[in-house]
Amino acid sequence: SLSLSLSLSLSLSLSLPLPPPSLSPPRHDLFGYVGIEAVLDQMRRKTMKAGFEFNIMVVGQSGLGKSTLVNTLFKSKVSRKSCSPNYEEKISKTVKLQSVSHVIEEKGVKMKLTVIDTPGFGDQINNENCWEPIVSYVNEQYERYLKEELYVNRKPRIPDTRVHCCVYFLPATGHWLRPIDVEFMKRLGKIVSIVPIIAKADTLTMEERQEFKQRIRQDLNANGIRVYPQTEYDEDPEDRILNDKIRENIPFAVVGTDKEHQVNGNKVLGRKTKWGIIEVENVAHCEFTNLRDLLIRSHLQDLKDVTHNIHYETFRVRRLNESNLTVHGLALIIVYTHTTLEFRILESPPESDLQYTVANTATASCFYSIL
Amino acid sequence: MLLKLICHLSPAFPGLSTICVSKERYRSGRDKNARPLSLSGHVGFDSLPHQLVNKSTCQGFCFNILCIGETGIGKSTLMDTLFNTNFENFESSHFEPKVKLRAQTYDLQESNVRLKLTIVNTVGFGDQMNKQESYQHVVDYIDTQFESYLQEELKIKRSLHNYHDSRIHACLYFIAPSGHSLKSLDLVTMKKLDSKVNIIPVIAKADTISKSELHKFKIKIMSELVSNGVQIYQFPTDDETVSKINTAMNGILPFAVVGSSEEVKIGNKMVKARQYPWGVVQVENENHCDFVKLREMLICVNMEDLREQTHTRHYELYRRCKLEEMGFTDTNPESKPVSLQETYEAKRHEFLGDLQRREEEMRQMFVQRVKEKETELKEAERELQGKFEQLKRLHSEEKSKLDEKRRSLEDEINTFSKKKAAAELLQGQSFNTNANLKKDKDRKK
Numbered sequence: 162s163l164s165l166s167l168s169l170s171l172s173l174s175l176s177l178p179l180p181p182p183s184l185s186p187p188r189h190d191l192f193g194y195v196g197i198e199a200v201l202d203q204m205r206r207k208t209m210k211a212g213f214e215f216n217i218m219v220v221g222q223s224g225l226g227k228s229t230l231v232n233t234l235f236k237s238k239v240s241r242k243s244c245s246p247n248y249e250e251k252i253s254k255t256v257k258l259q260s261v262s263h264v265i266e267e268k269g270v271k272m273k274l275t276v277i278d279t280p281g282f283g284d285q286i287n288n289e290n291c292w293e294p295i296v297s298y299v300n301e302q303y304e305r306y307l308k309e310e311l312y313v314n315r316k317p318r319i320p321d322t323r324v325h326c327c328v329y330f331l332p333a334t335g336h337w338l339r340p341i342d343v344e345f346m347k348r349l350g351k352i353v354s355i356v357p358i359i360a361k362a363d364t365l366t367m368e369e370r371q372e373f374k375q376r377i378r379q380d381l382n383a384n385g386i387r388v389y390p391q392t393e394y395d396e397d398p399e400d401r402i403l404n405d406k407i408r409e410n411i412p413f414a415v416v417g418t419d420k421e422h423q424v425n426g427n428k429v430l431g432r433k434t435k436w437g438i439i440e441v442e443n444v445a446h447c448e449f450t451n452l453r454d455l456l457i458r459s460h461l462q463d464l465k466d467v468t469h470n471i472h473y474e475t476f477r478v479r480r481l482n483e484s485n486l487t488v489h490g491l492a493l494i495i496v497y498t499h500t501t502l503e504f505r506i507l508e509s510p511p512e513s514d515l516q517y518t519v520a521n522t523a524t525a526s527c528f529y530s531i532l
Numbered sequence: 533m534l535l536k537l538i539c540h541l542s543p544a545f546p547g548l549s550t551i552c553v554s555k556e557r558y559r560s561g562r563d564k565n566a567r568p569l570s571l572s573g574h575v576g577f578d579s580l581p582h583q584l585v586n587k588s589t590c591q592g593f594c595f596n597i598l599c600i601g602e603t604g605i606g607k608s609t610l611m612d613t614l615f616n617t618n619f620e621n622f623e624s625s626h627f628e629p630k631v632k633l634r635a636q637t638y639d640l641q642e643s644n645v646r647l648k649l650t651i652v653n654t655v656g657f658g659d660q661m662n663k664q665e666s667y668q669h670v671v672d673y674i675d676t677q678f679e680s681y682l683q684e685e686l687k688i689k690r691s692l693h694n695y696h697d698s699r700i701h702a703c704l705y706f707i708a709p710s711g712h713s714l715k716s717l718d719l720v721t722m723k724k725l726d727s728k729v730n731i732i733p734v735i736a737k738a739d740t741i742s743k744s745e746l747h748k749f750k751i752k753i754m755s756e757l758v759s760n761g762v763q764i765y766q767f768p769t770d771d772e773t774v775s776k777i778n779t780a781m782n783g784i785l786p787f788a789v790v791g792s793s794e795e796v797k798i799g800n801k802m803v804k805a806r807q808y809p810w811g812v813v814q815v816e817n818e819n820h821c822d823f824v825k826l827r828e829m830l831i832c833v834n835m836e837d838l839r840e841q842t843h844t845r846h847y848e849l850y851r852r853c854k855l856e857e858m859g860f861t862d863t864n865p866e867s868k869p870v871s872l873q874e875t876y877e878a879k880r881h882e883f884l885g886d887l888q889r890r891e892e893e894m895r896q897m898f899v900q901r902v903k904e905k906e907t908e909l910k911e912a913e914r915e916l917q918g919k920f921e922q923l924k925r926l927h928s929e930e931k932s933k934l935d936e937k938r939r940s941l942e943d944e945i946n947t948f949s950k951k952k953a954a955a956e957l958l959q960g961q962s963f964n965t966n967a968n969l970k971k972d973k974d975r976k977k
Contacts, residue, residue, distance in 0.1 A: 189638045193616045196832035197642040200593055203836035205581040206771060213580050236573040262566035268578040273566050313855045317844045396590070458576040462583035470693050481688050 212271040214321045221330025222283040225360040230417035256281040256294045292345045303476040325464045327353045330360040338380040346386045354389035362414030363439050413448040592646035594697045601706025602658035605736045610791035628656025631669045667721040674728050678850040701838045703729040706736040711745045722762045730765035738788030739813045787822035
């Protein structure tokens, strides 16, 4: 077997940021090659075999190009474009969510992609509470996952239908955020990762685009709306630098299409107009590639992680608390300790858990003292 | 104390009725119904495994090995050799009264992979005269690790992705190189552990066995394990890239290993070896022992699988048993599916009822005690009252006696003074008469 020199391994290790200075055990130096790094390969193999799931929701008024964008992102006919609906369909009274799943594969990596469409959003005359079906849907997926997670006999792999990313389409008005945008993003920003984009951005010039973006960012800040990538969830300084760059650029101004044209002898995806061809994948023309890179090539796993570790956990805490399962952990503690009425409070349960305990230890102890 | 509860999970989500999804496509929470689709260009999600791996690299990996074996069989040395480093360990005595487990965590780094390695050693295993309790401590330790993970998982505010996983991923069982067969302690211990942890048996100090003996020994061991129904860890053969090597290795179990932290010069290289007067046993020479194979299997090929098996098989089994023990089920007696939350609420209800009952009991006991005390006090009061009355009576009796005496005395005094008065009177009279007589006499003269 090989034996890398110690200095080589040390120099490679220095390139990575050091772990947070928590209670880390003493660092031991290896005298030679062991083969620990092979675990990366093992992990890669296993995850490829298991496959991935990704659920993306697109929200926006009809006609903003949602289906086209999704098709362009995933280079296939994932969504069927809603061709001109009949008059009756058009004035459906509520937002109806439609979810379509496909399995796509690239270089051995299988992904189950689910696109959740929200036709009818913002299309009515009275759009009050049009976000409610969407909020319900998102919460229902969390609920479903929670239920599966709580089974005694649970599946080795819990099917993940939670919305990992919600792409919100802003019409390219060039002004400010509209009330419906603010309301929607305020509410949904708390439960899901929102990626706002400027749709059909080919109607804005570069200067208009920059101004619009700046105004939107101001608006988002002023309303306390958190969009992805959220500053609070940056894990380390490297992440922060990367994400800051992204945050300076959102919302991305995108153009979508599935038609190809010839430009300078190359086939490119683009929209042909009388004044030129707008190349979708050209960074000088629009920011589609930025969006694609963010969503798919660099932050896909992060989107899933944020959904799982943060949004889902927030939901779980809220759900377990509100259905009066405050004694959840506690009853188990009681049974574990095998003594009747001995309330042993473990490490650090949140205050809400303690409410019940305190009331009852008080009564119990006062009786004990009398006797 | 079994808690039985029934409760309702109300799916109170407003607007649920307005959600309409294309049914056959939506039910494809299972992969079978999702349509495959072909891509017309490079999308880029093939970088997903790399993204995932990068994230894990930043967080670091955890790996926990449990070494079970008699004192002095070479556990610590093997760990040193395996990880090519020098962990501080000290020899333990043979006089431990009970089997103890000592866990130490080390932070290792190789290229950009950070590994938090925890090595748990059994101290005093097999040293006691009575070895009946030996395996119990090990089982308890393993269960404790599962328990703390389960408790973390069941907490309301939990942080699983930051949690330092202390569950044992691999158990190296060191078999003494007797050349004959497994000891009964070995069989019993392995049988108790096989459903809780991935067991990899190794023959320690294999340089004391000759090649032919070793072959027979291995066959004997494996047949004993099979006939006793001990499930040792099988290297996975479902992934084509590694199935061949894994299947081959499965046939070479248990690995005959030699450990050494000393180096000997062979040719022009320094190799880890043990030097004897009759020759040098090279640790990393595959003809001499199976050390390289062990390292290959344990670390380079199957570390991730060991971790996965621990989590999906052993931990799930533990969790299932523990929850069932506490009375949680997925289906209630009518075989209708019941969610953990429902069972939970039901338990809480019963628990509350129980609590109320106990409060009542305590209250009643309290009232009773108070009554008892009251009666006691009343008794005492009555007694005192009685005594008081008695004393009073005595006192009044005495008083009346004394009164009588006084009266009689007074009577006497009265009589006496009367007598006295009478006597004085009489005396006065007689004196008067005498005086009168004298007067008369004087006159006559």
